[in-house]
Each structure stands twice: as C-alpha cells, then as structure tokens.
Amino acid sequence: MEKWHLMAIVVLIGLTVRWTVSLNSYSGAGKPPMFGDYEAQRHWQEITFNLPVKQWYFNSSDNNLQYWGLDYPPLTAYHSLLCAYVAKFINPDWIALHTSRGYESQAHKLFMRTTVLIADLLIYIPAVVLYCCCLKEISTKKKIANALCILLYPGLILIDYGHFQNIYNSVSLGFALWGVLGVSCDCDLLGSLAFCLAINYKQMELYHALPFFCFLLGKCFKKGLRGKGFVLLVKLACIVVASFVLCWLPFFTEREQTLQVLRRLFPVDRGLFEDKVANIWCSFNVFLKIKDILPRHIQLIMSFCFTFLSLLPACIKLILQPSSKGFKFTLVSCALSFFLFSFQVHEKSILLVSLPVCLVLSEIPFMSTWFLLVSTFSMLPLLLKDELLMPSVVTTMAFFIACVTSFSIFEKTSEEELQLKSFSISVRKYLPCFTFLSRIIQYLFLISVITMVLLTLMTVTLDPPQKLPDLFSVLVCFVSCLNFLFFLVYFNIIIMWDSKGGRNQKKIS
Amino acid sequence: MAALTIATGTGNWFSALALGVTLLKCLLIPTYHSTDFEVHRNWLAITHSLPISQWYYEATSEWTLDYPPFFAWFEYILSHVAKYFDQEMLNVHNLNYSSSRTLLFQRFSVIFMDVLFVYAVRECCKCIDGKKVGKELTEKPKFILSVLLLWNFGLLIVDHIHFQYNGFLFGLMLLSIARLFQKRHMEGAFLFAVLLHFKHIYLYVAPAYGVYLLRSYCFTANKPDGSIRWKSFSFVRLISLGLVVFLVSALSLGPFLALNQLPQVFSRLFPFKRGLCHAYWAPNFWALYNALDKVLSVIGPRGFLRCLTLCALSSFMFGWHVHEKAILLAILPMSLLSVGKAGDASIFLILTTTGHYSLFPLLFTAPELPIKILLMLLFTIYSISSLKTLFRRSFTLVAQAGVQWHDLS
Numbered sequence: 001m002e003k004w005h006l007m008a009i010v011v012l013i014g015l016t017v018r019w020t021v022s023l024n025s026y027s028g029a030g031k032p033p034m035f036g037d038y039e040a041q042r043h044w045q046e047i048t049f050n051l052p053v054k055q056w057y058f059n060s061s062d063n064n065l066q067y068w069g070l071d072y073p074p075l076t077a078y079h080s081l082l083c084a085y086v087a088k089f090i091n092p093d094w095i096a097l098h099t100s101r102g103y104e105s106q107a108h109k110l111f112m113r114t115t116v117l118i119a120d121l122l123i124y125i126p127a128v129v130l131y132c133c134c135l136k137e138i139s140t141k142k143k144i145a146n147a148l149c150i151l152l153y154p155g156l157i158l159i160d161y162g163h164f165q166n167i168y169n170s171v172s173l174g175f176a177l178w179g180v181l182g183v184s185c186d187c188d189l190l191g192s193l194a195f196c197l198a199i200n201y202k203q204m205e206l207y208h209a210l211p212f213f214c215f216l217l218g219k220c221f222k223k224g225l226r227g228k229g230f231v232l233l234v235k236l237a238c239i240v241v242a243s244f245v246l247c248w249l250p251f252f253t254e255r256e257q258t259l260q261v262l263r264r265l266f267p268v269d270r271g272l273f274e275d276k277v278a279n280i281w282c283s284f285n286v287f288l289k290i291k292d293i294l295p296r297h298i299q300l301i302m303s304f305c306f307t308f309l310s311l312l313p314a315c316i317k318l319i320l321q322p323s324s325k326g327f328k329f330t331l332v333s334c335a336l337s338f339f340l341f342s343f344q345v346h347e348k349s350i351l352l353v354s355l356p357v358c359l360v361l362s363e364i365p366f367m368s369t370w371f372l373l374v375s376t377f378s379m380l381p382l383l384l385k386d387e388l389l390m391p392s393v394v395t396t397m398a399f400f401i402a403c404v405t406s407f408s409i410f411e412k413t414s415e416e417e418l419q420l421k422s423f424s425i426s427v428r429k430y431l432p433c434f435t436f437l438s439r440i441i442q443y444l445f446l447i448s449v450i451t452m453v454l455l456t457l458m459t460v461t462l463d464p465p466q467k468l469p470d471l472f473s474v475l476v477c478f479v480s481c482l483n484f485l486f487f488l489v490y491f492n493i494i495i496m497w498d499s500k501g502g503r504n505q506k507k508i509s
Numbered sequence: 510m511a512a513l514t515i516a517t518g519t520g521n522w523f524s525a526l527a528l529g530v531t532l533l534k535c536l537l538i539p540t541y542h543s544t545d546f547e548v549h550r551n552w553l554a555i556t557h558s559l560p561i562s563q564w565y566y567e568a569t570s571e572w573t574l575d576y577p578p579f580f581a582w583f584e585y586i587l588s589h590v591a592k593y594f595d596q597e598m599l600n601v602h603n604l605n606y607s608s609s610r611t612l613l614f615q616r617f618s619v620i621f622m623d624v625l626f627v628y629a630v631r632e633c634c635k636c637i638d639g640k641k642v643g644k645e646l647t648e649k650p651k652f653i654l655s656v657l658l659l660w661n662f663g664l665l666i667v668d669h670i671h672f673q674y675n676g677f678l679f680g681l682m683l684l685s686i687a688r689l690f691q692k693r694h695m696e697g698a699f700l701f702a703v704l705l706h707f708k709h710i711y712l713y714v715a716p717a718y719g720v721y722l723l724r725s726y727c728f729t730a731n732k733p734d735g736s737i738r739w740k741s742f743s744f745v746r747l748i749s750l751g752l753v754v755f756l757v758s759a760l761s762l763g764p765f766l767a768l769n770q771l772p773q774v775f776s777r778l779f780p781f782k783r784g785l786c787h788a789y790w791a792p793n794f795w796a797l798y799n800a801l802d803k804v805l806s807v808i809g810p811r812g813f814l815r816c817l818t819l820c821a822l823s824s825f826m827f828g829w830h831v832h833e834k835a836i837l838l839a840i841l842p843m844s845l846l847s848v849g850k851a852g853d854a855s856i857f858l859i860l861t862t863t864g865h866y867s868l869f870p871l872l873f874t875a876p877e878l879p880i881k882i883l884l885m886l887l888f889t890i891y892s893i894s895s896l897k898t899l900f901r902r903s904f905t906l907v908a909q910a911g912v913q914w915h916d917l918s
Binding site: 008017023397 | 880
C-alpha cells in the first residue's frame with residue numbers, strides 16, 4: 001500500500017480517537033460557581049475580546065483575576081482572541097462580557113471541542129507525521145507504525161480532549177516538536193523560532209529550554225567560536241530576541257505591564273506543590289511534612305538546587321558532544337528532572353516529558369512504552385475526577401496494543417536493545433557477575449504493570465478509609481514517583497554512557 | 510517475555526484487528542443513539558416481565574415486538590443479565606428510560622455479541638486463499654478482507670452509534686456462507702434457518718440459498734462440462750434439508766402455534782400483510798428469475814455469493830419498507846467477493862462508497878458529524894488503496910494485454 005495512504009489512515013484513526021474521547025463530559029460540567037477549566041478557556045475568550053490589551057493581565061472590575069485570570073503567556077491570549085472572533089461570528093452570547101459566565105450549551109461545547117481539534121490538526125499532527133517521515137534507518141512501515149503510536153498516546157488525548165484543563169497542550173507541544181525537528185535537521189534558526197513560539201504559548205515549555213540551549217551552544221562550539229559558530233550564535237540570539245519582542249510587544253510598553261504578566265506566569269507564592277502530583281516533594285511529604293516545616297524561600301532554594309544538580313551532567317555532555325540522539329534523550333531527562341524536583345508542578349506537566357519519550361519510541365520501544373503507560377497512570381486521580389475512566393482504559397489499551405504489534409517490544413529487552421550495553425560492560429569490570437540486567441528490568445516492568453492495574457482497580461471499586469480520604473491518590477502518586485525516579489536514572493545512564501552519538505549501536509529491524 | 514506476547518495475543522494480527530475495533534466501539538458508547546435503543550429496552554422489558562403468551566400482544570409502547578421468536582428469546586436471555594445493571598429498565602411502563610447503566614449495558618451487549626461476527630470473519634478468511642499475492646502481511650487478501658469486514662463503516666455506525674444488533678446476525682450469515690464454501694452444506698442451511706428466525710429480513714436472500722443448495726447439494730454430480738447431471742438428483746438430501754428448516758422453524762414457532770398465536774405473530778412480522786406480501790415477493794421473484802436464469806452458470810460458491818448479493822441488491826431497490834441499513838446485506842457478502850477478482854473489487858468499491866454514503870442521514874446530530882466523516886474517509890481510503898494494491902498486477906496485466914491486442918489489430 002502506498003505510504004501516503006497508510007499515513008492518512010493513521011492520521012484519521014488519531015483524529016477519530018480524539019473526537020470520540022471529546023464526546024465525554026468535561027471538568028466542572030454544571031458545577032457553579034467556579035465551574036471547571038472549560039469555563040476558564042471561555043472566560044479568556046471573553047476577556048481578550050472585550051477588553052483592551054492593557055487590561056488583560058490586570059485585576060479590574062471587568063476582569064476579576066480570582067475568577068480564572070489569564071496565567072499563560074501572550075500567545076495563548078492571542079489564540080483566545082482568534083477563537084473569540086469566530087465565536088462572535090457564530091453566537092455573540094458565548095463571549096458577552098459578564099453575562100456569559102458559566103455559559104453551557106451543546107453548541108458551545110461543540111465549538112470548544114472543534115477549536116481544539118483544529119489546533120491539533122494544524123500544528124501537532126503535521127509535526128508528528130513529518131518527524132516520523134524524517135526518522136533514519138527505519139523502514140517505511142515502522143515509520144508509519146511509529147506515527148500511529150505517537151498519535152495514540154493516551155495522556156495528551158485525555159488531557160486535551162477529555163479533561164479540558166489547560167487545553168491546547170498540543171499547540172505548545174506541537175511547536176516544541178517543530179523546534180526539535182528544526183534543530184535536528186540543521187535548520188537551527190527555524191527550530192529556535194518554533195521553540196520560542198512554544199515558550200510564548202505556555203511557560204511550562206521552559207522545561208525544554210535548557211536542552212535546546214545546550215544543544216545549540218554545543219553546535220556553535222563545534223563550528224568554532226571564531227568563525228561560523230559565532231555567526232550562528234549571533235543569528236540565534238537575534239531570532240530569539242526578535243520572537244520574544246514580537247510576542248510581547250503590547251506588554252513591553254510599560255515596565256509595570258511586563259512585571260504583572262511575569263507575576264501571573266510564575267506564581268512563586270503558591271507553594272512547593274499543589275494537590276497530589278507524582279513529584280518528589282509530594283511523595284516526601286507523606287513521611288515528613290516539608291511543606292509546613294520549611295519556610296518558603298528555603299523550599300525554593302532546595303527545589304532549585306535539586307533540579308539543577310540532577311540535570312547538569314546531561315546538559316554539560318550535550319554541550320561538549322552535541323548529537324541529535326543526545327539532544328532527544330537530554331530533553332527527556334531534563335524535563336523529568338524539572339517534573340520531579342521543581343516548584344509548583346502540575347500533574348499535566350508529565351506531558352512535557354512524554355513528548356520527548358514519544359520521540360525516542362523507535363530507539364528504545366520497550367522502555368518508552370513502559371514510561372508512557374506510567375505517565376498516563378500518574379494522571380489517574382485527575383482523570384477519575386472528570387469521569388474519564390472508560391476512555392482512559394480504552395485508549396491505554398489501544399496504545400499498548402499498537403506499540404506491542406508495531407515494535408514487538410517484548411522481544412527487544414536485551415541489553416543492547418535497551419542501550420545499556422556500554423553501561424553493563426563498565427559495571428562488569430568491577431562486578432563480573434552483573435549479567436542479569438535485562439532480566440531485572442523485565443521483572444521490574446511486570447511488577448510495575450501489576451501494581452498499576454491493581455491500584456486502578458482499587459481506586460475504582462473501593463472506598464478509601466475514613467481517616468485517609470486521599471489514600472488512593474497518594475498511593476498512585478507515590479508509585480508513579482518511584483517509577484519516574486527509576487526512569488530518571490535510566491535515561492541519565494543512557495546519556496552518560498553513550499559514545500559517538502550511538503551510531504554504532506543501532507540494529508536495523 | 511515470550512509468554513507475555515502470547516498471552517497478549519498480539520503475535521496474531523487478527524486478534525490485534527479485532528481488539529482494536531472493539532476498543533473503538535467502546536469509545537463510541539457515549540454517542541447519539543436512535544429510537545432503536547428504546548425499542549430494544551422495551552423488548553428486554555417485555556420478555557422479562559411478561560409471560561410468553563403476552564409477548565406478541567403487548568402494546569404499551571409503540572415499539573412492539575416485530576422480530577421472530579428467536580430474537581425474543583435472545584432478548585429474554587439478555588434481560589437476565591440486565592437485571593444486574595439496572596432493574597428499572599425491565600419495567601414495561603418505564604418508557605424512554607435511559608439511565609447511564611442502561612446505556613452501558615445495551616452498548617456492551619452489542620459489543621459482546623459481535624464476538625460471533627469476529628468468529629465468522631475468521632472462518633471466512635480461512636476460505637480465502639492467498640497463494641497468489643504478497644509476502645507482505647498488509648497485502649494478503651485475508652488481511653484486507655478482515656479489515657473490510659471487521660472495520661466496516663456501515664456496521665460501526667449502524668450498530669454502535671445508531672444502535673442495532675446487526676453484528677451477530679451478519680455473523681450468522683457469514684458463518685453460513687463460510688460453511689457453504691467449506692462444503693458443509695447442512696450446517697450452512699441450519700445456520701441460515703436459525704438466522705431467518707432471528708430476523709426475517711434475511712428472507713430477501715433466501716432464494717439464493719435455495720437455488721444454490723438445490724444446485725450444489727441436491728444434485729450430487731456434474732457432467733464433465735460443468736452443467737447439471739439431472740439424474741444425480743438426491744431426494745434424501747432434499748428431504749434432509751427440508752427437515753432441518755422444518756425443525757428450526759418448529760423450535761421457533763412451535764410455542765406460538767401451541768398458543769394459537771401464529772396469525773398474531775405473522776401480523777407483527779409482516780405488517781400490512783396484504784400489501785407487503787405483494788411487494789415482498791415481487792422483487793424476490795424478479796431475483797429468483799434472474800437467479801434461475803443463471804442456474805447453469807451458478808458454479809461453486811462464488812456464483813452463490815454473486816447470486817446472494819444480487820438478491821440483496823434487487824430487494825433493496827424494489828422492496829417494501831426498505832431501510833437504508835439493508836444495504837449492508839449487499840455490502841458484507843460483496844466484501845468476500847472483492848478480494849477474489851479485480852472486476853468484483855471495482856464493483857465492490859462503487860457499491861460500498863455509495864452505500865455507506867447513503868447511511869449518512871442516519872446520524873444527523875452535530876457531534877457525530879466528524880465521526881461519520883472520519884470513519885467514512887478511513888474505510889474508503891483503506892478499501893480503495895488496499896484493493897488497488899492487491900490487484901495492481903492484474904490491472905497491469907490487463908493493461909498490457911489490452912495494449913498488445915490493440916497493437917495486433
């Protein structure tokens with residue numbers, strides 16, 4: 001069958017799954033006075049359409065920041081404005097100032113879902129298709145199967161189309177993916193531009209900023225700082241500055257504007273973590289209530305130190321030995337470090353780690369699939385809160401089947417395929433009997449999957465004991481956190497023990 | 510890990526396809542459903558709460574029981590599972606009752622019954638030989654047929670959105686076709702008789718079965734040139750076929766015969782009896798005539814399939830009170846033909862694209878619009894692309910032959 005037909009079919013399957021998931025209810029459906037984040041998106045359209053730019057981020061009688069105030073960078077605001085224009089064309093009641101609060105109707109729900117699908121179709125899906133087509137050393141069939149698996153990743157689908165909190169994640173992730181494509185294919189300027197757009201869409205993309213910076217810096221060093229490298233550096237700096245200025249232009253006119261936007265984007269006074277997240281601090285909190293014991297600034301410093309200590313080795317290696325493969329793995333480990341140790345992390349931020357993991361699906365299918373399953377599982381409390389149990393289970397199973405059939409992951413668990421060969425050779429210099437690494441990993445996988453299934457069943461069927469109402473959410477977060485720590489170590493091992501950009505280790509399947 | 514692979518059953522592409530479409534069906538659970546949903550809920554209530562003598566008389570709801578008795582028994586068995594989901598749905602007076610648990614139960618029952626359809630598709634695949642083409646999996650006729658049947662657009666939207674139980678019924682039909690292909694004629698006849706007593710719309714294709722069984726089973730031998738050897742007619746076989754049909758009918762209609770309710774049952778099954786009988790049989794006679802015309806050329810199971818499709822199509826065109834969904838009766842058997850010959854494939858593509866498009870008005874709600882467009886595109890692109898690839902060699906051979914002939918002349 002022709003390649004384009006198969007790819008079209010894969011895209012159609014992805015779109016169908018997305019739309020059917022969106023037919024379920026959304027967060028805050030019918031729950032005044034705050035409703036849910038669906039209302040937040042609608043409210044932003046109302047604000048950006050009716051108020052002048054200067055008032056978007058400020059508290060005023062027309063714009064009550066306590067009621068879903070804007071807390072994303074300007075590009076999100078512009079996008080909301082664009083959607084508002086379309087909404088005005090269809091039904092002005094949807095965005096009427098003040099009177100449209102809590103507006104809920106079948107037509108409006110359809111409108112909001114459609115905007116998400118269109119944004120996905122225009123930005124994220126083409127990036128995925130192009131990325132898979134540009135993969136090297138892989139047969140066409142595998143490329144298309146890769147695209148299918150990435151498009152079926154449950155986490156992104158459930159958050160963007162089911163949960164509806166902070167939707168349009170596919171836009172920022174899509175821009176970031178275009179950025180990865182650009183810098184991997186040596187179109188550094190376009191790649192940087194795309195990534196700047198991503199950061200200006202959602203500030204969470206800053207998790208990916210360091211690897212981009214290190215990779216590009218490494219490229220400049222490689223080209224020599226006296227000649228081409230320096231030119232590249234200057235060009236990149238210009239592009240970055242230009243894109244930021246362009247996006248923030250209305251807000252650069254006054255210092256107070258810029259500061260207010262920054263205050264909305266980075267609410268440092270909200271604490272180390274909120275709700276239950278599969279984070280080190282939240283898990284640690286179970287044993288020792290650090291959130292209450294330590295003062296705020298100490299918490300900040302502590303999280304800062306841990307985050308940077310854990311991502312530093314990989315980043316330094318990337319500067320010294322820039323390679324496309326190293327770049328992707330560093331994206332993973334960097335984002336994972338931020339997720340585990342950083343300040344005010346949301347459960348959805350795991351998507352920032354999942355995207356790079358999707359990108360390395362073809363290189364380490366077994367571990368990537370495992371990680372992506374855990375990432376979906378870590379969001380279970382959130383998904384259950386929105387009554388998304390059926391879509392979660394179905395999409396997870398579909399993803400799992402797609403990965404297993406496409407990559408035959410259970411046959412790829414040897415040391416070489418797990419990219420751990422050089423590591424285990426080094427260890428064997430000191431411990432000659434260290435031959436059971438892949439066996440250990442297989443058992444860990446089994447234990448992990450069984451635990452996840454059991455916890456899911458328990459959360460759904462049983463009621464938590466009276467004294468510990470959050471028992472199951474905390475258990476889910478704790479188990480996910482342990483898994484993520486394991487993956488952090490694993491990915492860092494791959495990066496540090498990778499030699500010559502890994503060209504000699506690929507087996508063509 | 511090898512054990513895990515086997516356990517997940519994914520070394521087998523067929524299981525992956527079947528599981529995949531089942532998961533898609535689960536995702537379609539919250540979609541719009543038509544009044545057929547209430548129809549089946551009502552039948553669950555009738556068969557559960559009332560004695561058999563009341564089944565075909567009950568008329569509290571406008572959706573009275575108008576399928577043959579086997580379907581009523583099927584609803585009766587389902588109702589015993591339903592009571593664990595939501596007891597309220599089994600109350601005859603709870604008109605238009607559709608709690609979330611009712612919805613879940615009904616949708617799951619359709620998805621579950623599709624197991625029979627999956628089994629039938631598997632049996633049909635065994636009848637297709639793929640020696641000629643493709644070392645590649647996706648180019649094998651078996652694979653293409655499985656996708657065309659398991660992921661059939663029409664079945665998906667009629668059964669799992671609009672809400673009906675066509676899946677397992679078509680499973681019975683495909684299974685009977687497969688048995689006829691495998692020369693297990695008695696089983697094929699038995700299965701078709703059972704099918705008739707589940708849903709009598711399949712009467713449309715009964716002539717095809719009749720003629721084929723007569724031709725291939727009752728006449729036990731052929732002359733060397735393929736035409737009938739009239740002397741080889743076997744009365745025993747004819748009688749045994751008749752016996753099978755009679756026994757099945759007795760099992761189905763027997764209880765109602767004993768209760769003297771047969772006229773009532775028939776009036777439910779064939780409403781406006783006088784008018785319907787005229788129209789019902791006219792296209793069938795037309796089809797029968799056509800089929801008899803071809804009786805000498807009905808060689809083998811492929812001829813039977815063609816005849817069956819023809820019956821289905823002509824009844825669709827000229828029948829009384831025909832539903833758009835009846836086009837599925839023609840499309841599904843045609844799928845079996847399409848992976849055999851290039852000519853059949855082109856006809857199939859035209860039939861399926863137009864037939865599926867004609868199903869669009871069934872889903873008129875806005876949220877379902879993207880679903881029907883996406884699924885239709887999916888099925889159409891796949892069918893055109895895969896069949897074209899399958900027959901590209903024969904297309905090029907035909908083209909080359911055409912060129913040569915043209916040169917010669």
